[in-house]
Amino acid sequence: MSKIQVNTLHIIDNLWLGGAQTVVKGIFEKYSQNENFHLFVLRDTDEKMSVENKNVTVYHSSSRFHFRATIRQIQKIIKKENIELLHCHLPRSQYTGIIIKLIHKKIKLVFHEQGDVIDPFPLNLPAYKFFGNLIEHVICCSDFVKNTLEKKSRFPGEKISVLYNFVDRDVFTASDRVPGKKINIGFAGRLTQHKGWRDFLEATAKLSQKRPNICIHIAGTGKDKRKMLDTAKSLFPDSQFMYHGFVKKMDDFYREMDFICMPSHREPVGMVHIEAMASGKIVIASDVPGMNELLIHNKNAYLFEAGNINDLQIKLSKALDNSEKNSFLLKNAEKLLTKVSFSAFDENLQKIYQNKILAPDN
Incomplete structure (x- = not known):
């Protein structure tokens, strides 16, 4: 597994049940030895996934109304870890990323689009329509999501990459179960x-x-x-x-x-x-x-x-x-x-970071 060198802060709304949370959990448990990778969780929930990584910070409030305190906490991490790239998952995190980008203009802002845009009334659509110029790149989980995002928001296709989610073969393995009477x-x-x-x-x-x-x-x-x-x-x-x-x-x-x-x-x-x-x-x-x-x-x-x-x-x-x-x-x-192995995901994520986001001409 290669090592991402850029100091990166991932932000996600919560660690509740969902595909985005599963992907983030997998990334951080695979990158557990990577000192450059950090995760900030905006809101705690009673039911949540655990993530085995020391660089995970969960804001311990179940309330959605702690905006100022959240921004202050994220800014502390940015300063301490010299964060260069924000990788935002899910709508609230994406809007939080926009605020951070307005404050820290040199930070690269990346949205990981796991499909909220395919909803009938996407909560994050205004982020793409009105703040698209602040977003360096968008990573979509499928061609369908990419095409929907382009159609609904007119976000430029050249700033979108498709990266399929991965399955962790160390966790999910074929069982020897033999069907019984049931x-x-x-x-x-x-x-x-x-x-x-x-x-x-x-x-x-x-x-x-x-x-x-x-x-x-x-x-x-x-x-x-x-x-x-x-x-x-x-x-x-x-x-x-x-x-x-x-x-x-x-x-x-x-x-x-x-x-x-x-x-x-x-x-x-x-x-x-x-x-x-x-x-x-x-x-x-x-x-x-x-x-x-x-x-x-x-x-x-x-x-x-x-x-x-x-x-x-x-x-x-x-x-x-x-x-x-x-x-x-x-x-x-x-x-x-x-x-959809992690090795394929890791290789392609590295390429997106290096060639589409961090390259000098971007």
């Missing part, structure tokens, strides 16, 4: 409508009528938690459904699953499917932009039409009945995992 089908993600949790429950409920040996598992939390639990209670007996809540060690969750379903209605690129593949699990996912840049139907996953419960049920049935095809998919999944 077949475990899992969903992992934030419990909000666009993640498709209701489609997942309705499709698997129909499936369970003919296949009483399946057990449905959900990991994650969010504003739809109560709705999800009420829906599950109306569709499944207790013996066929298990809610795991917020799961800190997702590798343990995947290890106990036979299949992972990702029924999102929209997705910038996703993390669950590559983590599941690295864990040796068959993925059934919605065919949506971003996610289908990595997933190919009948090659490394089963894809279904987003929001189409009948199609999801059909693809789940095919996955359950076709062990030979599943072996073929898992073999091809290994090829994809090379593309």
Whole structure:
């Protein structure tokens, strides 16, 4: 692994459950010996990921209204560590980065866009529209996100790079689980409508009528938690459904699953499917932009039409009945995992820093 020499401060809104947080956690645990890399977390939360790195500072307040104190704390880190580059993840961090850039004009400002711009009403869109001249470069997690950002904000394409998220193969490894009498089908993600949790429950409920040996598992939390639990209670007996809540060690969750379903209605690129593949699990996912840049139907996953419960049920049935095809998919999944390895991410991040951000003509 190469070492980034520039003094860099990453800023992220929080360490709650999410793809951006997973990526940041992975970066800082891989770069744990890099004295040039620092992380500032704007807000503490009850449920959060832990990051094993001494250069992580968490502002210990659950309130969103501590702006001045946060800026002062960040400025102390900038002065002490001679920070040259700000790498901002998620909307609040991006706006914080803009304020810091206005104060410290020589600092290079980088946005890592994990897909907020694909939302119907993106919170960070004004940052690109009105303060784009302050942003040195934007790193997008997929071509879909890059194209959406250009279209919505008119931010110049030459200042945007695509860097796919990575999966940590030291954490997510194929398990030796042998399916027993119960077949475990899992969903992992934030419990909000666009993640498709209701489609997942309705499709698997129909499936369970003919296949009483399946057990449905959900990991994650969010504003739809109560709705999800009420829906599950109306569709499944207790013996066929298990809610795991917020799961800190997702590798343990995947290890106990036979299949992972990702029924999102929209997705910038996703993390669950590559983590599941690295864990040796068959993925059934919605065919949506971003996610289908990595997933190919009948090659490394089963894809279904987003929001189409009948199609999801059909693809789940095919996955359950076709062990030979599943072996073929898992073999091809290994090829994809090379593309989204940390070594590939690290190499490309180095190139972006050196060639697109720190080069003298930038």
